[in-house]
Amino acid sequence: MDLKQGKIVIFSGAGISADSGLATFRDNDGLWSKYNVMEVCNYKNWRRNYKLVHEFYNLRRQELQTTKPNIAHEIVCKLTEEFEVINITQNVDDLLERAGCKDVIHLHGFLKELRCEECETIFEIGYEQYNFTPCPTCNATLLKPNIVFFFEHAPQYQKMYNIFDSVCENDIIIVIGTSGEVININSLVNKGYKILNNLESRDMIDESLFDSIYLESSTTALPKIYKEIKKIKSL
Ligand SMILES: [Zn+2]
Numbered sequence: 001m002d003l004k005q006g007k008i009v010i011f012s013g014a015g016i017s018a019d020s021g022l023a024t025f026r027d028n029d030g031l032w033s034k035y036n037v038m039e040v041c042n043y044k045n046w047r048r049n050y051k052l053v054h055e056f057y058n059l060r061r062q063e064l065q066t067t068k069p070n071i072a073h074e075i076v077c078k079l080t081e082e083f084e085v086i087n088i089t090q091n092v093d094d095l096l097e098r099a100g101c102k103d104v105i106h107l108h109g110f111l112k113e114l115r116c117e118e119c120e121t122i123f124e125i126g127y128e129q130y131n132f133t134p135c136p137t138c139n140a141t142l143l144k145p146n147i148v149f150f151f152e153h154a155p156q157y158q159k160m161y162n163i164f165d166s167v168c169e170n171d172i173i174i175v176i177g178t179s180g181e182v183i184n185i186n187s188l189v190n191k192g193y194k195i196l197n198n199l200e201s202r203d204m205i206d207e208s209l210f211d212s213i214y215l216e217s218s219t220t221a222l223p224k225i226y227k228e229i230k231k232i233k234s235l
Helices: 014-018 030-034 050-065 071-082 157-165 218-234
Strands: 008-012 085-089 109-116 122-124 143-147 172-176 193-198 212-215
Touching (some): 050 143, 085 157, 172 218, 193 218
Parallel strands (some): 008 085, 008 172
Antiparallel strands (some): 109 122
């Protein structure tokens, strides 16, 4: 094992954005409590709930605009600048990008984009409200938030599997703020030096697979993880 030579794979989830104040559908307060997830994030019935779906994502874009990246996003960015990093996130927010990250792989889509169901054009809406204007490319009227819904194929998953398959003994994997309920982390972390940061232990994550564990907020853990990486890389 020569961790000095290897790459770093960072895999983040809702926990990294929680300290920025972004609520998730597992929280019982705020934006999400007013909506039924199975009505606004469900590929089987989103067309039927078209107005409600867009109302929900309009509010989420509005919420995102007033949210700021935190120190955990900033340290992830610092790592990408200093080392060879593959940066994968389950989050649909742009907080990693606003902290300065480039080339983030968004497994579940991106809140600032819409996708045309007819011609598959993806276009930027930023933090704007979507007011049911037609597709700028083909004029179709069925536009979907570019978010992977429940029961929908996630096109980036194959890329993620390939990345984890490519991990070797010299690499480092950092898992940040994920419950392991949507994506089975245990099956992905095989080789390399593995670091886990979650607020608390999670039933779906086997901690015995990890070499280093930080059970605390990502804003306090990431500065420590950064130090650990610097130490490993300078040995
Ligand atoms: Zn179109």
